[in-house]
Amino acid sequence: MPDSTNLFLIFITGLTTGGLSCLAVQGGLLASVISPTEEKINQKLQSQNRILPILSFLVSKLIAYTLLGALLGLLGTVVDLSPVTRGWFQIAIAIYLLGIALSMLEVHPVFRYFIITPPKFLSRLIKDQSKSKSIFAPALLGAMTVFIPCAVTQATEVIALSSASPLYGAAIMAAFILGTTPTFFAIGVAFSKVGSLFQGWFSRVAGTLLVIMAITTFNGGLGLIGSIYTLQNFYEATGFSFGTSKPIVAGAMAATRGGVQEVSIEVKSSGYFPKNITLKKGVKTRVILNTNNTGGCARSFTIPSLRLSKILPETGTETVEFTPTKTGPMVFSCSMGMYTGTFNII
Numbered sequence: 001m002p003d004s005t006n007l008f009l010i011f012i013t014g015l016t017t018g019g020l021s022c023l024a025v026q027g028g029l030l031a032s033v034i035s036p037t038e039e040k041i042n043q044k045l046q047s048q049n050r051i052l053p054i055l056s057f058l059v060s061k062l063i064a065y066t067l068l069g070a071l072l073g074l075l076g077t078v079v080d081l082s083p084v085t086r087g088w089f090q091i092a093i094a095i096y097l098l099g100i101a102l103s104m105l106e107v108h109p110v111f112r113y114f115i116i117t118p119p120k121f122l123s124r125l126i127k128d129q130s131k132s133k134s135i136f137a138p139a140l141l142g143a144m145t146v147f148i149p150c151a152v153t154q155a156t157e158v159i160a161l162s163s164a165s166p167l168y169g170a171a172i173m174a175a176f177i178l179g180t181t182p183t184f185f186a187i188g189v190a191f192s193k194v195g196s197l198f199q200g201w202f203s204r205v206a207g208t209l210l211v212i213m214a215i216t217t218f219n220g221g222l223g224l225i226g227s228i229y230t231l232q233n234f235y236e237a238t239g240f241s242f243g244t245s246k247p248i249v250a251g252a253m254a255a256t257r258g259g260v261q262e263v264s265i266e267v268k269s270s271g272y273f274p275k276n277i278t279l280k281k282g283v284k285t286r287v288i289l290n291t292n293n294t295g296g297c298a299r300s301f302t303i304p305s306l307r308l309s310k311i312l313p314e315t316g317t318e319t320v321e322f323t324p325t326k327t328g329p330m331v332f333s334c335s336m337g338m339y340t341g342t343f344n345i346i
Contacts, residue, residue: 007175014179022150022180053138054188058181060142066174068146072160073169081162083304087224093155094218097210104207223337226304228329232340253278264288269295271339278344281327287320300335
């Protein structure tokens with residue numbers, strides 16, 4: 001059964017950042033849908049003609065991506081992406097996002113190469129369909145957006161792939177596209193009314209937001225590959241926890257019982273507590289993970305260097321066992337690299 005909490009988070013991602021990122025890449029197709037006709041029609045009919053093609057475009061897009069999600073989920077039953085692989089993919093996406101943002105902000109002409117353009121055959125088809133007055137023309141253009149995925153869409157597709165479930169994969173992509181829909185609809189209507197005047201303002205705002213999103217995506221990727229150089233660790237290294245003014249307590253020492261060092265971690269929707277734990281090299285370790293109405297990606301506990309992942313219940317206890325083989329930091333994180341912690345092996 002799909003996790004409604006995770007699907008809601010994916011929806012919010014589409015609503016807050018996915019819409020802007022995708023519009024930057026797929027805006028050409030949307031512009032084709034809302035290009036003005038040459039016919040002289042009354043104002044009421046003109047308003048209807050603006051909205052109906054946009055709705056046709058968005059509904060078709062939702063159907064296409066839902067089917068894609070099902071296929072990715074099915075493919076995920078035979079392909080298993082490790083946390084480290086997902087982390088490197090996320091870092092690549094962050095770099096791509098930054099390139100798009102700098103292109104939108106017109107920092108340098110070289111960044112225009114980050115913008116994905118449709119293949120030539122698709123461009124010809126788009127040109128032909130944009131001239132059509134049929135309601136099926138915008139629907140076809142909406143379905144074509146699967147060939148021009150934005151960076152955030154690609155990240156969501158990886159999540160659908162890792163779900164290893166056609167049903168969950170379809171639900172993931174549907175939730176994300178539904179989240180992007182209000183942005184596409186609102187911007188589409190605005191473009192149709194004020195055109196290029198709005199475009200300049202939108203590019204500056206969207207570009208700035210994409211820079212912020214690129215930084216957070218890169219940071220999450222670092223967490224997934226097991227790097228200690230994350231924003232969370234930086235804040236903790238300065239003596240304060242992320243988002244609070246409460247000093248960080250020094251790493252907790254695991255208790256040893258019967259030759260096994262044991263530590264308990266409280267898993268909350270906002271992260272892991274304690275975040276810094278000291279372990280001894282060569283001693284079998286038992287990590288007890290406790291959840292209590294926990295939601296979000298924190299429930300997907302990951303130790304990247306061990307290629308170990310554990311899906312935790314919303315409320316309950318799970319145990320992870322391993323034996324540290326070398327000294328130094330060993331990072332643990334959620335499945336998105338948002339929440340991290342460190343085992344300090346001595």
